Amino acid sequence: MNTRHYIVDKDKPDFRLLDQAAAVLRQGGLVAFPTETVYGLGANGLDPRAVAKIFAAKGRPADNPLILHIADVHEVEKLAKKVTANAAALMAKYWPGPLTVVLERTRLVPDAATGGLDTVAIRLPDSPVARELIRLAGVPVAAPSANTSGRPSPTTAADVLADLSGRIEVVIDAGPCGIGVESTVVDCTTPVPTLLRPGGVTLEMLAETLGEVEVDPALGGEHVKPRAPGMKYTHYAPAAPMTLYEGETEAVATAIAAAAAGLVAAGRRVGAVVADETARLLPPQAATATYGARGDLAAAAAGLYSALRYFDAVPVDVILAEGVAESGIGLAVMNRMRKASGYKIVHCE
Numbered sequence: 359m360n361t362r363h364y365i366v367d368k369d370k371p372d373f374r375l376l377d378q379a380a381a382v383l384r385q386g387g388l389v390a391f392p393t394e395t396v397y398g399l400g401a402n403g404l405d406p407r408a409v410a411k412i413f414a415a416k417g418r419p420a421d422n423p424l425i426l427h428i429a430d431v432h433e434v435e436k437l438a439k440k441v442t443a444n445a446a447a448l449m450a451k452y453w454p455g456p457l458t459v460v461l462e463r464t465r466l467v468p469d470a471a472t473g474g475l476d477t478v479a480i481r482l483p484d485s486p487v488a489r490e491l492i493r494l495a496g497v498p499v500a501a502p503s504a505n506t507s508g509r510p511s512p513t514t515a516a517d518v519l520a521d522l523s524g525r526i527e528v529v530i531d532a533g534p535c536g537i538g539v540e541s542t543v544v545d546c547t548t549p550v551p552t553l554l555r556p557g558g559v560t561l562e563m564l565a566e567t568l569g570e571v572e573v574d575p576a577l578g579g580e581h582v583k584p585r586a587p588g589m590k591y592t593h594y595a596p597a598a599p600m601t602l603y604e605g606e607t608e609a610v611a612t613a614i615a616a617a618a619a620g621l622v623a624a625g626r627r628v629g630a631v632v633a634d635e636t637a638r639l640l641p642p643q644a645a646t647a648t649y650g651a652r653g654d655l656a657a658a659a660a661g662l663y664s665a666l667r668y669f670d671a672v673p674v675d676v677i678l679a680e681g682v683a684e685s686g687i688g689l690a691v692m693n694r695m696r697k698a699s700g701y702k703i704v705h706c707e
């Protein structure tokens with residue numbers, strides 16, 4: 359299959375191109391499209407055969423359920439048996455946006471999309487391209503990130519094509535995504551909602567709206583089974599093994615610089631995913647991908663996946679990564695970094 363590449367303006371996308379892509383979705387094909395978080399790999403979420411193509415193209419385990427994307431808030435009523443008060447409050451405040459709610463599903467939702475769970479994950483994205491595409495398709499669009507399973511998520515159309523060229527009908531290209539990490543997933547079926555995956559709508563924002571919010575204990579480490587099935591898999595991993603340094607800022611920078619110098623001296627090819635300030639401390643032989651100024655958490659989120667993917671193009675033997683503060687969107691960045699490292703973490707004080 360020859361993947362068609364449609365380039366559109368992110369705020370005023372060409373209607374005819376989106377309509378052609380929407381027709382592909384209606385006919386059961388695969389369309390990758392930009393959202394404000396990362397690029398999604400879309401299929402008709404009500405068509406089990408179309409949904410199955412997503413799993414095949416990505417190599418995604420069948421028990422990892424998909425998020426259904428909608429263009430109008432009223433679509434929720436068709437997909438969810440009951441919109442709980444907590445879900446309604448979150449939807450009113452953060453939709454359209456990077457927030458996914460998990461609710462009890464109706465029978466309209468096929469098993470293929472939910473991995474057989476009796477709940478469904480739903481999001482109304484903010485990106486005009488995504489919303490217009492979904493509206494034109496006229497169906498909920500099932501869409502996980504448009505990468506090969508286990509690889510860093512795509513934040514550009516080039517990332518999508520690197521993984522999925524020839525496996526999907528269309529990629530819609532509207533430039534890099536603004537947020538850069540996947541949506542926040544909140545289970546709203548429990549009396550106190552539970553954060554299953556941190557993302558662009560931060561824990562602080564959830565707490566402000568809900569009063570009380572639980573955090574899935576699995577987010578704390580690798581030994582607890584997560585309630586979002588997908589969170590248990592190795593994820594976001596670059597090709598080379600990565601070690602994450604976290605803790606006190608100066609100690610982290612010093613430890614990374616020392617490790618890089620030692621590895622370079624031993625003849626290893628070193629890659630570093632670090633803040634600008636730390637990049638200046640590294641030996642010139644180390645390849646660096648910076649994610650912006652230290653403390654700029656939005657920049658770290660936006661730059662993380664492209665930094666991880668950079669070291670597949672510039673091959674290295676080992677990657678050293680610098681952690682960020684765990685507040686705001688930093689919680690999502692650290693969650694992805696820890697998983698990308700396979701929990702190989704050096705704590706610095």
Ligand code: AMP
Binds near residue numbers: 477479585589
């Ligand atoms: P992705 O679309 O690749 O970013 O992944 C979607 C995430 O949402 C995965 O971590 C899924 O396990 C999670 N998810 C989707 N549906 C559900 C559900 N019904 N219950 C809990 N987690 C879900």
Ligand code: MG
Binds near residue numbers: 502503
């Ligand atoms: Mg994904």
